[in-house]
Amino acid sequence: MLANYTCAGPEGYKTDSRYFIYAVTYTVILVPGLIGNILALWVFYGYMKETKRAVIFMINLAIADLLQVLSLPLRIFYYLNYDWPFGPGLCMFCFYLKYVNMYASIYFLVCISVRRFWFLMYPFRFHDCKQKYDLYISIAGWLIICLACLLFPLLRTSDDISGNRTKCFVDLPTRNVNLAHSVAMITIGELIGFVTPLLIIVYCTWKTVLSLHDKYPVAQDLGEKKKALKMILTCAGVFLICFAPYHFSFPLDFLVKSNKIQSCLARKMSFLLQKCDGDIILQWYPSYMKKK
Numbered sequence: 077m078l079a080n081y082t083c084a085g086p087e088g089y090k091t092d093s094r095y096f097i098y099a100v101t102y103t104v105i106l107v108p109g110l111i112g113n114i115l116a117l118w119v120f121y122g123y124m125k126e127t128k129r130a131v132i133f134m135i136n137l138a139i140a141d142l143l144q145v146l147s148l149p150l151r152i153f154y155y156l157n158y159d160w161p162f163g164p165g166l167c168m169f170c171f172y173l174k175y176v177n178m179y180a181s182i183y184f185l186v187c188i189s190v191r192r193f194w195f196l197m198y199p200f201r202f203h204d205c206k207q208k209y210d211l212y213i214s215i216a217g218w219l220i221i222c223l224a225c226l227l228f229p230l231l232r233t234s235d236d237i238s239g240n241r242t243k244c245f246v247d248l249p250t251r252n253v254n255l256a257h258s259v260a261m262i263t264i265g266e267l268i269g270f271v272t273p274l275l276i277i278v279y280c281t282w283k284t285v286l287s288l289h290d291k292y293p294v295a296q297d298l299g300e301k302k303k304a305l306k307m308i309l310t311c312a313g314v315f316l317i318c319f320a321p322y323h324f325s326f327p328l329d330f331l332v333k334s335n336k337i338q339s340c341l342a343r344k345m346s347f348l349l350q351k352c353d354g355d356i357i358l359q360w361y362p363s364y365m366k367k368k
Contacts, residue, residue, distance in 0.1 A: 098246075099155040102148045113142040124207070130191035132210035133184045136218075140180035147173050151245060160244035164234035167244040171232065175225040179269055182319055183217045186273045189311045193280040196304040197287065227261070250333040258336055262327045270323040277312050284308050 116138040123131045147170045154160050160167050191210070232248040243249070253261075284305045328345065331337040 095155040095158065099152050102152045102155070106145065106148045106152070109141070109145040109148070113138050113145060117142075130188045130210070132207055132214055133187040133191060136214045137181060137184040137188070140177050140184065143173055144177035154244050158241055160242045167234050167242075167248075168229040168232070171245060171248060172225060172229045175228045176222060178319065178322070179221045179225060180218065182269065182273050182315065183221060184214075185311045185315050186276050187213060187217070189277045189280045189308050192304045192307045193284060196284060196301060250330065253334055255336050258331060258334060262330060266323060266327065270319065274315065274320075277308070277315055281305075281308050281312050 117135060120131050120135045120138065150162065150166070150170055187210075231251050231253065233251055234242070234244065234248060284301070288301055288305065328337070
């Protein structure tokens with residue numbers, strides 16, 4: 077529980093408006109998100125034989141988002157009723173799915189960017205690349221992400237009950253972790269989960285842009301380069317729009333919720349940043365990627 081301070085921390089604000097915004101937004105995106113992801117899977121399946129399109133990675137990207145969309149009805153129920161009657165296990169599982177979705181999406185966006193970059197820059201080396209390798213990469217990615225994301229629910233507790241209200245999702249209290257461990261986990265998480273993927277996508281984008289100005293182009297034609305650049309830029313745009321806000325605000329939010337930062341200003345900033353909930357933005361991109 078947060079200590080009592082003379083300043084108005086997150087508890088000092090009315091949360092009704094924030095919950096209402098969450099509930100309305102999730103309701104609006106539920107049906108389009110469900111239909112969009114199913115259509116995306118159907119379209120991607122039709123391109124299964126075209127290895128250069130990174131179809132296996134796109135299918136996994138849509139699956140990751142579909143898992144998150146399927147949990148939206150429970151989120152809507154919570155934010156409309158201010159209570160979670162379904163037990164701590166399901167709460168933690170839905171909370172866990174958010175992070176699996178986010179980091180699986182980051183992983184497969186990187187895979188798509190690298191795949192398109194390789195086929196552009198080294199067309200003869202990778203033209204016979206078999207899709208089974210993409211499948212192995214996908215399976216390995218899912219295993220690592222699912223194991224790594226177990227840390228997020230382990231750092232939260234569902235034991236906190238305010239009156240007759242059981243908390244879940246954004247209201248889950250953070251377990252007491254010492255400052256050194258908190259900083260170490262945040263640093264490792266940000267470096268592996270955000271900074272490294274960002275650098276890879278930026279590198280692929282930069283090299284692809286440079287290839288457009290090659291005197292002796294390696295790729296088959298300028299049109300192929302432009303299509304590859306369009307796909308990589310799409311991945312970069314989705315990555316920055318969907319995941320940068322969360323990873324910029326996560327260190328402050330975690331340290332405030334775990335009581336490692338007790339500044340009034342920091343608490344207010346953390347509360348305001350919570351309104352930019354990343355999973356509200358996450359729902360649109362698979363159908364957008366499908367068009368690309």
